[in-house]
Amino acid sequence: MGRTSRKRSTLANRAIAASAALILGGGGLLAANTYASAGEGWWPGGRDDGQRNSTTRAAGDQPVSTVDCPDVGNSLQEVPDQQRFAVDRELATLDTQITTAYQRFADNRERVQSDRSFAENQILAPLRNERLVTIQRIVALIDRSAERPQGLEQMAPCTLRDDGNNDGDGQNDGGDQNGGDQNDDGQNQDGDQNQDDGQNDGAGNDGDNQGGNAGQAGNGPEAGDFVEIQNVQPNVQEPPNQNGASQGTFTTDCGVNANGKFNPDNVIVAPGVSNGAHHMHDYVGNQANDAFASDDDLAAGDTTCQNQGDKSTYFWPVLRLQNGQQENDANADGGGNDQNVGEIQTPSQVTNTFVGSPVSEVTAMPRFLRIITGDAKAFVNGDANANASWSCTGFEDRQLKDKYPICPEGSQVVRTFKFQSCWDGQNIDSANHRTHVAFADEDGSCPNGFQAIPQLVQRIVYDVPPPVFDGDNPSVFAVDSFPEQLHKPVTDHGDFINVFDENLMEEVVDCINDGRKCQ
Numbered sequence: 001m002g003r004t005s006r007k008r009s010t011l012a013n014r015a016i017a018a019s020a021a022l023i024l025g026g027g028g029l030l031a032a033n034t035y036a037s038a039g040e041g042w043w044p045g046g047r048d049d050g051q052r053n054s055t056t057r058a059a060g061d062q063p064v065s066t067v068d069c070p071d072v073g074n075s076l077q078e079v080p081d082q083q084r085f086a087v088d089r090e091l092a093t094l095d096t097q098i099t100t101a102y103q104r105f106a107d108n109r110e111r112v113q114s115d116r117s118f119a120e121n122q123i124l125a126p127l128r129n130e131r132l133v134t135i136q137r138i139v140a141l142i143d144r145s146a147e148r149p150q151g152l153e154q155m156a157p158c159t160l161r162d163d164g165n166n167d168g169d170g171q172n173d174g175g176d177q178n179g180g181d182q183n184d185d186g187q188n189q190d191g192d193q194n195q196d197d198g199q200n201d202g203a204g205n206d207g208d209n210q211g212g213n214a215g216q217a218g219n220g221p222e223a224g225d226f227v228e229i230q231n232v233q234p235n236v237q238e239p240p241n242q243n244g245a246s247q248g249t250f251t252t253d254c255g256v257n258a259n260g261k262f263n264p265d266n267v268i269v270a271p272g273v274s275n276g277a278h279h280m281h282d283y284v285g286n287q288a289n290d291a292f293a294s295d296d297d298l299a300a301g302d303t304t305c306q307n308q309g310d311k312s313t314y315f316w317p318v319l320r321l322q323n324g325q326q327e328n329d330a331n332a333d334g335g336g337n338d339q340n341v342g343e344i345q346t347p348s349q350v351t352n353t354f355v356g357s358p359v360s361e362v363t364a365m366p367r368f369l370r371i372i373t374g375d376a377k378a379f380v381n382g383d384a385n386a387n388a389s390w391s392c393t394g395f396e397d398r399q400l401k402d403k404y405p406i407c408p409e410g411s412q413v414v415r416t417f418k419f420q421s422c423w424d425g426q427n428i429d430s431a432n433h434r435t436h437v438a439f440a441d442e443d444g445s446c447p448n449g450f451q452a453i454p455q456l457v458q459r460i461v462y463d464v465p466p467p468v469f470d471g472d473n474p475s476v477f478a479v480d481s482f483p484e485q486l487h488k489p490v491t492d493h494g495d496f497i498n499v500f501d502e503n504l505m506e507e508v509v510d511c512i513n514d515g516r517k518c519q
Contacts, residue, residue: 062162063113067102067484068380069158079431080145090138092270099278101127102484132156163486216322217339220486221478223469229405234397239358239444246356248512251519254284254305256347264334265291268370268495269433275333279317279340279480286313286499295368298499309504316494319345319462323475339483349461354454356512358444362452364505365498369428371437373419374493379485388492389416402490406466413462417494421455422446454508456496
C-alpha cells in the first residue's frame, strides 16, 4: 500500500512567508478574532447558490486567498448502494478539480487580484465547466436506480474569497472568543467564541496578515489563526447525568503512530481513490487501511491496539511544524504536492475512550460502522458540520473551534474529537457519510429514530513550540488540509471505522452500562 515513511530531510530552501507578529506586553501574539462568513466570496456579478449569500469583490478591493466551492457531497441525501462507490469517486474528482484550480490561483495570485477577467476566464469559468460535467455524471448515476436529484447542477459555480483574517475594517473586532454554547460533546458548536479581552483592539489585525499567503507553503496558517489560551474564557458544558445514565468507560490503547503509518487516502469518503484526502493522515489501530481496503481487508489486518480484539481504524490529519524543515513527502501527493509541508509531529499521547450516555444505556455499534466527526472543508463550507476542539493541557475547560491555541510554558497542545453518539439502527454508512449517525440533543438524548451507542472520545496531545511568525527562524504548527482550506484549525476532523470483534464490543457495552472503568 502507498505509505509515506517517517524521515527528516535537510533544511528547505524555501523559507516561511512570515506574517508580521503583533506583540503583546507579555510577549504573546496578538491574534485577530475575525472569521469571515462562508458567504463572503468574489464572483463577477455575484452569485447565490442557495447555500450562502455571496458578495461581489471588485478586483483591488481586498486580497482574495482561496477558492470557495459548494460541497456537493454534503447535499446528497440518497445514493443507491450499488452506485455509492462510483458516486464517491466522482466526488473525489470534484475535490481534485478544486485543488488544481487553487494551485492555478496561487501561481497567479497577483494577477488574479489586479485582473478580474483573468480570474474569471482562467480559473473560475474552467472550474465551473469541469464541475458541471462531473456533477451531471453524479446525477446520472443516481438517476439509474433512485429519484433524480434536483438542483445539483446549480452548485457548479465557485467563487474566490478572502480568508477572513485580512479585513482591516474592524469586522468582528472587539474579539469575541468565549466559545458561546460550544458544548464539549461536539454538538451545538456554533458559539461565537466571544472573548472581550480587548485583544483585537478594534484593529482587525491592521491588515498585517497575509491573506492566506503565509506559512511555509504559502497557504497558511497566519498570525490571526492563533489565540493565547489564557485569554479564552472557560466554555465547556456537559449535560448532567439522569436516572438510567450509562457512566462507565472503556479505553483502548492503540499507540501514537510511532511506526509512521501515513497516507493521503480516505477509504470512507473516497474509496478506491489514491490521494482522495489531499492531505496526510495519521493512523493508529488497523494497519491495512488505505484507499483500497475492503471490510475483509480490515478484518484481516494487523492492529497496533494492545487489545487485539480491537482492529478498528482511527485516523486524523497530521499536525506539522512549519519551521523550514521538510518530510520526504515534500514532492508527493498529500504532502508538498498539496501544499502540506513541514515536519510531521508524532503525538506525545493518544487516548481513545468510549463513554456512555447521560440519559440511557448504550447499545452495541455494528461492525464496520463508519463515523466522521468534523468537516475537512469547514473553512469554505461554514461550521454546520465543524467539530474542531483545540486546547492546552491544564486549560481543557476552554475549547477553541476556529483558532489554534498558544499554550503557556509547560503546557501542550491538545486536539479533542468527540464522535457522534447516536446511530439510526440500520446503516453502517450513508450517502453523505453523516446522516446514519447523529450527535445527542442538548440534554444528552438521541434524536427520534436513533439509539445511543458508545461515544468515541479521542484526545491527541502534542509537544510543539508556540508559533513564531517573525525573526530569522519562523516556526508555526498547523493541521494538514485540502490546499484551498488554508490550514485553518476549524477544518480539523477525525475518522473511525469500528472493527471490534463482536465479543469485545459486548464487553465494551456491558462495561459502560454497568458504570465500570475498563480497558
